[in-house]
Amino acid sequence: MKKKIAIIFGITGQDGSYLAELLLNKNYIVYGIKRRTSLIHTTRIDHIYKDIHLKTNLILKYGDVTDFSNVFNLINEIKPDEIYNLAAQSNVGVSFELPEYTAQTDSIGTLRILEAIRILDKKRKIKFYQASTSEIFGNSPEKPYNEKSKFEPVSPYGTAKLYSYWMTRNYRDAYSMFASNGILFNHESPRRGENFISRKTIIGIIKVIKGQQKCLYLGNLKSKRDWGHAKEFVYAQWKILQHKVPDDFVIATGKNYSVKDLINLVLKKLNIKYAWKKDKNNFEYAVALNNIGQIQKSQIIVKQEKRYFRPNEVHDLVGDNRKAKKVLKWKPKINFEQLISEMINSDLKKII
Numbered sequence: 001m002k003k004k005i006a007i008i009f010g011i012t013g014q015d016g017s018y019l020a021e022l023l024l025n026k027n028y029i030v031y032g033i034k035r036r037t038s039l040i041h042t043t044r045i046d047h048i049y050k051d052i053h054l055k056t057n058l059i060l061k062y063g064d065v066t067d068f069s070n071v072f073n074l075i076n077e078i079k080p081d082e083i084y085n086l087a088a089q090s091n092v093g094v095s096f097e098l099p100e101y102t103a104q105t106d107s108i109g110t111l112r113i114l115e116a117i118r119i120l121d122k123k124r125k126i127k128f129y130q131a132s133t134s135e136i137f138g139n140s141p142e143k144p145y146n147e148k149s150k151f152e153p154v155s156p157y158g159t160a161k162l163y164s165y166w167m168t169r170n171y172r173d174a175y176s177m178f179a180s181n182g183i184l185f186n187h188e189s190p191r192r193g194e195n196f197i198s199r200k201t202i203i204g205i206i207k208v209i210k211g212q213q214k215c216l217y218l219g220n221l222k223s224k225r226d227w228g229h230a231k232e233f234v235y236a237q238w239k240i241l242q243h244k245v246p247d248d249f250v251i252a253t254g255k256n257y258s259v260k261d262l263i264n265l266v267l268k269k270l271n272i273k274y275a276w277k278k279d280k281n282n283f284e285y286a287v288a289l290n291n292i293g294q295i296q297k298s299q300i301i302v303k304q305e306k307r308y309f310r311p312n313e314v315h316d317l318v319g320d321n322r323k324a325k326k327v328l329k330w331k332p333k334i335n336f337e338q339l340i341s342e343m344i345n346s347d348l349k350k351i352i
């Protein structure tokens, strides 16, 4: 049987690496699109990458979704069965500092891929997956969020992703393209970027124990997120493209926790006794109640710091995954505590 060919835009990212593993296991030929960077950063996929000179099912190509001729030529040359658009400036906080670049990548980047497919694939054979996000719901009032909930994004990232969400639907309706959105809620793993809250907290607290940093500085502790495991969430991405018709799906666990719950769990798992206090500006901080590792009793180990607050915040995200469960037969199995334990164990091995 002819092997399926997939393009992954964003293969060097957290999801791209898990998706590449999944597709290779399913006997796909995978073309991974990576950006040119001054240092090679393929660490998340090095374990599956083989010498290009040998016969391999994983081929890496340079590409950037801000360059239409590049996107067009790649799709024209590779002639894929499936395209996964995971490429994005994916950090919500950073999107306030880089709003235009975020739009170029997260909005117009998607449009470039859709346009290339529209022009090249007259027979409408290519299936397109768009990495949409719970950030498009923003602070919309009715929770848990489902496929019919109102969109009210509150960041340049959420707004840019909403444009891509609608363009994916518009191209599906206008040109009969197989174009689907996965509206994914937060998902983490040992491969999560180091400046997202889960990984930042875990790495930060381990470093405080080892004496490599004095304190972990964070922003808003009150916001709540619906955190799942990236490995399970990329399986949903693949399932969305295997469904008989193109459609949009919320992918979430259905349970949410606050940032403070996350910190409490990490501190507990690392056997640190602590107490939360407030300073005169009402900023919270956690003080150690025991000596452990390099931490001295009474040391401030976690502290809120103004610079890590965002100009606007999504307060409370929780998803309703019933459609994905029913239609795709997708169901998350790994719970929040198991996810955080796996991440802690992985970073304990890395930080010596």
Ligand code: NAP
Residues within 6 Å of the ligand: 009, 010, 011, 012, 013, 014, 015, 016, 033, 034, 035, 037, 041, 063, 064, 065, 066, 085, 086, 087, 088, 089, 090, 091, 105, 131, 132, 133, 134, 183, 184, 185, 186, 187, 188, 193
């Ligand atoms: P990630 O780790 O930040 O990976 C993003 C990928 O996009 C990286 O490979 C990155 O390359 C690439 N990229 C960035 N700008 C690009 C450009 N201009 N051209 C081509 N590639 C570019 O993100 P992730 O967590 O894997 O998420 C995957 C996708 O799902 C993203 O679109 C994200 O917005 C979306 N999403 C994520 C979550 C989540 O909780 N993880 C939830 C909902 C939606 P470099 O390695 O060179 O930076």
Ligand code: F7E
Residues within 6 Å of the ligand: 090, 091, 092, 093, 132, 133, 134, 135, 184, 185, 186, 187, 195, 196, 197, 198, 200, 217, 218, 219, 220, 221, 223, 224, 225, 259, 308, 309, 310, 313, 314
């Ligand atoms: O923040 C708060 C922050 O950056 C979670 C991306 O994958 O999921 C992710 O976006 C919460 C927010 O993820 C710090 O204010 C406090 O309330 O881990 P995060 P995010 O913004 O939810 C969605 C679904 C995506 O689509 C995105 O691509 O934690 N927080 N203090 C902090 N967050 C960070 N990063 N750093 C702090 O110091």
